[in-house]
Amino acid sequence: MMVGVSVGGRLDKGAVVRFVKGHGTGNDFVILPDPDGVLALTPETVAALCDRRFGIGADGVLRVVRTAKHPHAVDLAGEAEWFMDYWNADGSIAEMCGNGVRVFARFLAAEALVEGATFPIATRAGVVQATVTPDAVSVVLPLPRVGAGSTATIGGLTFTGTSVDVGNPHLVCALPSGMSLGDLDLTSAPAYDPAAFPTGVNVEFVVPGATEAATFGHIAVDRRPGPDHGHIAVDSPPADGPDRGHIAVDSPPADGPDRGHIAVDSPPTDGPARGHIAMDALPADRREQGHIAVDSPPPTQPDRGHIAVDRRGGEFGHIAVDKRPVPVGVDAHVAMRVYERGSGETLSCGSGAIAVAAVALRDAGKQTGVVAVDLPGGRLTVAFDGETCVFTGPAVLVATGETLPTT
C-alpha cells in the first residue's frame, strides 16, 4: 500500500514502516512500533492507514513509543516504560482506548518488550496495569466516574442516557422496551449536547438484562429511507421439502425487477456442521450469484456462531446473529452497540463496555461485582471491587507487514 509517513518531523517519501495488525473483539488497530518516537504521525497519515479501502484498515492506530520519548507521556516515565499513543481512525487523538491497551499489551509481550506477565502501560488517561495470558488480556483501571444525564438523538429518536468518564467521554443510553439493538441505524453519528461533551462523546446503546441471542441477535435489512423496505418471510416447515426453509427478501417491492433471495438448507448439504446461505445479488436470470458459508459452531469459537453481512457506507445494513450462551456467575449482563467518536460504529469498544458495565452495576444497586458485556464483536467482562475495575477480553495479533514508500 502507498502510505506516506512523516519521519523525524518531515515527510519522508522513502519511508518503509513496519506495522502489526491486531484486534480486541473486532475493535482493530494498526500497531506502529516506534520506540524512539521518530515517526511524526499526522492526522492525515493516520486516517490513510485506517482507510479500509485505500489503506490497511482499522478503527485506530496504536503507536508503541517509549514513555520517555513522547511529550504527552514523559512525566510518566518513572511509572511505565511504554506509552500507548492512541489515534482514532479519523486522525483524532483520544485519552483512552480499552481494547487498544489490551492489544498494546499483547504486542509488548509478543515482542518481548516487557518482562513478566503483568506490567504497566502509560496512556493519556494515566498508567494502567496489564496482565497477559494466552487467551485474554486484563487491564486494571481506575473506577469510571458515572455522571449526569444527557441525551443522544439518532434517526429522529432521542434517547436518555448517563454520562460516564472512563478517561475518555461516554454516554450510555438504554433502549426503550420493545426496541432492539438491531433497530438502530448507526451509519451516521448520533447528535449530542455539545455543552455536556465539548470534546465529543462515544455513545453506547444498551439493552439491559440481556439474555441469549433473543435480545442481542438482530437482523436488519435495508435501511434505506422511504417506502421500499424489504421483508423476510420464513416458512416453517418449508414449502418444498421436509428439511428446507427459506427467507425471501424483496427489494425493491415484489413487483419490481430486482428480486433476491436467501435460501437456507438445514441440515446443510455438505457436512454435518456446515450450513450455507445463497444470495442472488441480482435477479435470477442474471449471472452474479454469491453465497456465504457459515460454520456452526465456528472453529475458533466453539460457543458462537454468527452471520455478518456489512455493507456500511452503502445503503444496506447488516445481519448479525449471536448464539453466545448466557454468562454464569455475573452480577449483570448487558448487550450494546456503540458509535465511537472519531471511528464510527465499531464492533467493540472497551472503554464503552466499562462505561456500560458501571451503569449496569449502579442500576443493579451494587458497588462491586462482575458485569458481562456482549458486543457485536464478542464478550468482555468488567469486575468492580469498589476501588478499581478489571477489564478482560481477548486480544489478538493477526498480521505484520510494511507500508510501501509513496511515489
Ligand SMILES: N[C@@H](CCC[C@H](N)C(=O)O)C(=O)O
Ligand atoms: N473512540 C474513542 C477512543 C477509542 C475507544 C476504544 N475503541 C476502546 O476500546 O475503548 C474516543 O475517541 O474516545
